Amino acid sequence: MSNIYSWQKEIWQTLTRNFATQQRCHALLLKGHQGIGKFDFSRYFAKSLLCDHAKEDIQACGTCQSCHWFEQGAHPNFYQVVPEALSEVVSEDTDRAGAEETAGNSKSKKKASQQISVGQIRNLTDFVYMSGHQSGYKIVLIYPSEAMNKAAANALLKKLEEPPEQVLFILVTHHPQHLPPTIRSRCQQITMPAPDVKTSLDWLVQQAVKDPQSCLTAAGLAPLTALQFNDSELFAQHEQFIQQISSPMQLNPISLALTMQQVDLSTLVSWLQKWCYDLVSYAVCGKVRYYHDQQAMIESLAANINTHACITYVRTLYTHQRLSQHPLNPRLFLEEIFLSYIQLVNEKAI
Ligand SMILES: [Zn+2]
Incomplete structure (x- = not known):
């Protein structure tokens, strides 16, 4: 630089x-x-x-x-x-x-x-x-x-x-x-200022990122993080993660924790935070911030969540974000947060 x-x-x-x-x-x-x-x-x-x-x-x-x-x-x-x-x-x-x-x-x-x-x-x-x-x-x-x-x-x-x-x-x-x-x-x-979406996308195009929009979404709209996602294994893992958590009825917390154990815990928690942020945001004001390409799925999940419980869950994830630096047992740590997620999104559906 x-x-x-x-x-x-x-x-x-x-x-x-x-x-x-x-x-x-x-x-x-x-x-x-x-x-x-x-x-x-x-x-x-x-x-x-x-x-x-x-x-x-x-x-x-x-x-x-x-x-x-x-x-x-x-x-x-x-x-x-x-x-x-x-x-x-x-x-x-x-x-x-x-x-x-x-x-x-x-x-x-x-x-x-x-x-x-x-x-x-x-x-x-x-x-x-x-x-x-x-x-x-x-x-x-x-x-x-x-x-x-x-x-x-x-x-x-x-x-x-x-x-x-x-x-x-x-x-x-x-x-x-x-x-x-x-x-x-x-x-x-x-x-410190964060760039708006258009500025970020323009910058990612300049950096020759193949799929700027998807990378930026996966990176929670942070352009330098998006650059890390370009053409990386992490990008594929993020896609897989979102695919799984957007189908909570089929979601198995134990197998998901196993599949995702290669991904840094803090990164995983931040993905889940942003996904749940969008669920709350859609439930409250009909808008998503991060996962625009998943809006239909977010809409259907948001219809079935208890908004207050979801807000509480998002707050809990902030605490988990700190704990993720040194969990006693990473697999258990993940299973627990996925299990809570399943209960949350299936609350009204069950
Ligand atoms: Zn000089």
Whole structure:
């Protein structure tokens, strides 16, 4: 990635303008849906702040020594903290596009930690408190910040409470509500924009995605996630999943849990969340948000659900989304949520 995404131009201008004119800011919190390019944006922002010859709107020149160091992952004034499971995915020579949603989708990363540990935050101490290369900013990027466990968050809080000179923390999060309020309140919070459907589709066409509409639907309208679906096994698994849950009378939770065990749990839960969101949305206001191509099926299922129970179920799925990072038994975890789903959609039909 050499630039920001088209839907981020406005927020870029606002942020850089504020940054140039306001008092020094020590911590930024970039928040927004997963798969909309927050990570790429934050890295480009860091690269631009560190650039020796930044252009007028603080965009990195791409040619100076600082920009080269940054691209090679060797900038002495930049420190990136990600969970072990993400560390290879977002390694410095990776094509940045699409990095956001890849966490957990890789089978080889199953055993790597999804958390940011207290050790990783403590390791920042030297970087943060020692004098940096030349003058200017030292930047710490923490992604996704909600992956910090409690001890890690406390360790970071201490650093935010006594912010060192010339250090900027950039926290990037999909779920700001999972961060302690004490951390949130010490950051300048920036809501990152999500592109509308047309912008996303145009972008996916530019990326040569074969079936942009289906990929975007499967990705819950997040374009960078949609890119991951292009021509992938995950796309086929999503199709299979939707086919099964749209026929709840034939659905067997045990066999579905077995079939889907190759898919990352968090990803599965997010599919189910969006499907159930559409059921509620259709029942309440006759509209679907994600699964337009399944509207007829959603309509018939929505006629048979208890809307309140479905809203409760969607809320429960948010809790499951957190638990999905470390379930005791993944198969049982899935069977339980599928069983609840079957009861929900068959409630009036039985
Ligand atoms: Zn430069």
